[in-house]
Amino acid sequence: MHRLHVLVAMDSHTIAQGARSVRDTLVKELALAELTDEVKVVETGSLGIYNKGVVLVIFPDNVYYANVTVLDVTEIISEHFKKGRVVDRLIYKQAPADQDIKVDELDPRFGKQQRVVLKNAGVIDPESIEEYIAHDGYEALGKALTEQKPDQVLAIVKDSGIQGRGGAFFPTGVKWGFTAKTQSDVKYIICNADEGEPGTFKDRLILEGDPHAIIEGMALSGYAVGASRGFIYIRGEYKMSIARMQRAIEQAREHGLLGNNIFDSDFDFDIEIREGAGAYVCGEETALIESIEGKRGEPRDKPPFPGVVGLWGKPTVVNNVETLANLPQILLNGAGWYKKLGIPDNPGTKVFTMVGNINNPGLIEVPMGITLREIIYDIGQGIPDGKGFLFAQLGGTTGGILTAKHLDLPLSVSSLREIGAGMGSGALLVVDDSQCVVDMVKNFVEFFNHESCGKCTLCREGTGRLLEILEKLSAGKGSVKDLSLIKELSETMMRGAFCGLGQAAPIPILGCLRYFEQEFIRHAKDKVCRAGVCHLETAAEIKAA
Amino acid sequence: MKNLADLRKIKEKAKMEMASREKNVKYRVVVAMGTCGIAAGARNVMSALVDEIGTRSLKNTVITQTGCLGYCDQEPLVQVFEQGRPCITYGKVTPEVARKIVADHIVGNKVLSDYVFKQN
Numbered sequence: 001m002h003r004l005h006v007l008v009a010m011d012s013h014t015i016a017q018g019a020r021s022v023r024d025t026l027v028k029e030l031a032l033a034e035l036t037d038e039v040k041v042v043e044t045g046s047l048g049i050y051n052k053g054v055v056l057v058i059f060p061d062n063v064y065y066a067n068v069t070v071l072d073v074t075e076i077i078s079e080h081f082k083k084g085r086v087v088d089r090l091i092y093k094q095a096p097a098d099q100d101i102k103v104d105e106l107d108p109r110f111g112k113q114q115r116v117v118l119k120n121a122g123v124i125d126p127e128s129i130e131e132y133i134a135h136d137g138y139e140a141l142g143k144a145l146t147e148q149k150p151d152q153v154l155a156i157v158k159d160s161g162i163q164g165r166g167g168a169f170f171p172t173g174v175k176w177g178f179t180a181k182t183q184s185d186v187k188y189i190i191c192n193a194d195e196g197e198p199g200t201f202k203d204r205l206i207l208e209g210d211p212h213a214i215i216e217g218m219a220l221s222g223y224a225v226g227a228s229r230g231f232i233y234i235r236g237e238y239k240m241s242i243a244r245m246q247r248a249i250e251q252a253r254e255h256g257l258l259g260n261n262i263f264d265s266d267f268d269f270d271i272e273i274r275e276g277a278g279a280y281v282c283g284e285e286t287a288l289i290e291s292i293e294g295k296r297g298e299p300r301d302k303p304p305f306p307g308v309v310g311l312w313g314k315p316t317v318v319n320n321v322e323t324l325a326n327l328p329q330i331l332l333n334g335a336g337w338y339k340k341l342g343i344p345d346n347p348g349t350k351v352f353t354m355v356g357n358i359n360n361p362g363l364i365e366v367p368m369g370i371t372l373r374e375i376i377y378d379i380g381q382g383i384p385d386g387k388g389f390l391f392a393q394l395g396g397t398t399g400g401i402l403t404a405k406h407l408d409l410p411l412s413v414s415s416l417r418e419i420g421a422g423m424g425s426g427a428l429l430v431v432d433d434s435q436c437v438v439d440m441v442k443n444f445v446e447f448f449n450h451e452s453c454g455k456c457t458l459c460r461e462g463t464g465r466l467l468e469i470l471e472k473l474s475a476g477k478g479s480v481k482d483l484s485l486i487k488e489l490s491e492t493m494m495r496g497a498f499c500g501l502g503q504a505a506p507i508p509i510l511g512c513l514r515y516f517e518q519e520f521i522r523h524a525k526d527k528v529c530r531a532g533v534c535h536l537e538t539a540a541e542i543k544a545a
Numbered sequence: 546m547k548n549l550a551d552l553r554k555i556k557e558k559a560k561m562e563m564a565s566r567e568k569n570v571k572y573r574v575v576v577a578m579g580t581c582g583i584a585a586g587a588r589n590v591m592s593a594l595v596d597e598i599g600t601r602s603l604k605n606t607v608i609t610q611t612g613c614l615g616y617c618d619q620e621p622l623v624q625v626f627e628q629g630r631p632c633i634t635y636g637k638v639t640p641e642v643a644r645k646i647v648a649d650h651i652v653g654n655k656v657l658s659d660y661v662f663k664q665n
């Protein structure tokens with residue numbers, strides 16, 4: 001029994017800001033102060049707070065300290081832990097005005113957020129299976145294996161209406177149905193943790209914050225479709241995700257939650273990790289499967305879909321990390337509970353990483369149907385330095401463009417489709433009016449050009465030609481004719497590219513062109529960059545040279 | 546682990562250890578740990594409370610500390626806050642009395658009137 005729990009958020013972001021040395025110092029100093037029996041230091045996953053350095057949460061006092069360094073540790077121990085005096089200068093202050101805020105407002109479960117997938121992130125120690133179990137972990141799996149038939153589990157998932165969080169929002173229950181139906185001696189479950197979308201790091205923080213939820217979700221999926229082996233495909237750079245996942249797998253095996261005859265049933269299931277080498281296209285499910293098989297990561301023809309012919313030719317379910325992390329909650333609370341979250345067409349919540357020109361960037365989870373205004377101005381606390389909102393890009397680099405007129409649009413798959421955008425995988429990039437649209441688009445295209453695997457001509461050549469045109473425009477050497485060329489190339493790629501990469505790459509390009517055509521024209525015709533970002537060679541400059 | 550009962554055993558134990566992170570607890574035991582309190586022996590009182598509550602696996606109780614309450618001559622002071630009840634402040638608490646507070650007040654629901662210093 002410890003009277004005080006100190007939670008140190010230890011994810012890849014906070015570690016970069018010194019969380020590990022703060023934690024180590026805490027442990028050392030607590031031992032010197034002979035408080036080890038009274039004060040417990042708990043490593044936890046992301047609290048969703050980004051620009052505040054190392055953050056500590058003290059329970060039961062409910063105090064949040066921010067920007068903590070190793071030099072503050074002795075003061076926290078001697079003042080707060082020994083004497084109960086809160087160290088005021090370290091109290092978390094919220095942007096923009098650095099005002100004091102009530103502790104409860106800091107709790108991510110407060111306000112417009114709704115935490116289902118992230119319910120344990122920043123709350124439990126991800127390296128402790130006991131803490132996961134304390135928060136109802138493995139209860140859903142236990143119930144399923146001892147009280148439900150596989151088709152009952154499948155029926156609940158179908159009925160919940162959950163759609164894949166990897167970006168395409170395909171109904172998970174329907175996908176599982178194909179695999180369940182297909183007769184085969186061997187079937188596989190793959191967790192897609194490749195997360196290659198720039199600006200997206202939600203899967204990483206789920207992996208780091210609540211690894212057991214993914215194991216439980218995969219096991220549930222395996223039981224429902226009749227698979228007994230699972231693979232987690234994690235990009236190799238995600239060192240911490242890999243380490244935490246590996247540890248969680250070992251703990252689950254030790255407790256008999258992976259392996260043979262789980263919960264004394266005749267269900268066997270085990271999981272292995274496969275590391276990706278960080279190619280964007282390997283997030284595409286068939287390229288991912290090729291990569292696990294040890295081949296070059298290039299997409300396959302579809303159909304047949306992986307659900308029927310997948311890994312080593314066997315029926316394979318491929319689901320995103322966030323999708324899988326939802327499953328224990330759905331099985332535990334029922335399809336009806338899940339359907340009440342979000343909106344009828346898209347039940348549930350969505351996890352986003354909010355980045356760019358925003359006061360409070362971070363990891364958020366919101367119900368579907370929320371508006372952009374609520375996300376940017378309530379949760380994100382608006383745009384810094386008094387600048388204006390230019391646009392937001394939802395869903396990563398292939399995400400659609402939303403402008404000021406879309407701020408009050410309830411976000412759903414269909415409402416976004418109508419404006420040529422999509423929910424995507426979970427990145428929200430906020431761009432203020434000091435940025436140049438042409439320059440931004442050039443950046444997007446540089447990424448696609450780099451990541452195109454080269455298998456199909458349209459994507460390989462299309463991204464290259466688009467980049468040339470954009471470079472010309474931003475150097476002041478373009479013409480108005482280039483605009484229609486961009487449009488034509490983009491539309492051709494959308495229709496003809498082999499996989500989702502080439503098909504989706506034009507989405508942000510066309511979006512920017514639609515809403516900010518004037519800016520492109522000014523670059524092309526007047527050789528003027530409104531934001532002063534592009535270096536345009538003006539006629540005067542050329543003369544002077 | 547063979548069945549749900551095994552799982553729940555682990556769950557109960559882990560929940561106990563995590564109780565101080567709970568927001569809705571019934572009892573909040575506060576030890577005054579100003580210089581005066583510490584000089585009068587509040588640290589030993591705190592240790593006794595932690596030990597007693599831990600041994601008894603009381604999930605509904607958290608222990609915190611506070612500074613000087615302004616009654617230095619009555620230290621060590623221990624306050625027991627119970628949801629919906631007036632706060633009881635015990636004075637001149639020794640480690641033995643601290644253990645009795647847990648046994649009688651929190652478990653037995655009976656205030657130790659001999660040691661009550663203040664009630665509000």
Ligand SMILES: Cc1cc2nc3c(=O)[nH]c(=O)nc-3n(C[C@H](O)[C@H](O)[C@H](O)COP(=O)(O)O)c2cc1C
Binds near residue numbers: 197318320
């Ligand atoms: C170029 C490309 C990259 C992709 N990258 C990812 C990724 O990093 N993570 C992911 O879960 N899905 C990614 N997908 C989608 C997957 O192909 C697949 O639809 C998804 O993993 C299915 O899981 P879900 O149904 O749970 O969403 C990508 C698709 C394409 C075309």
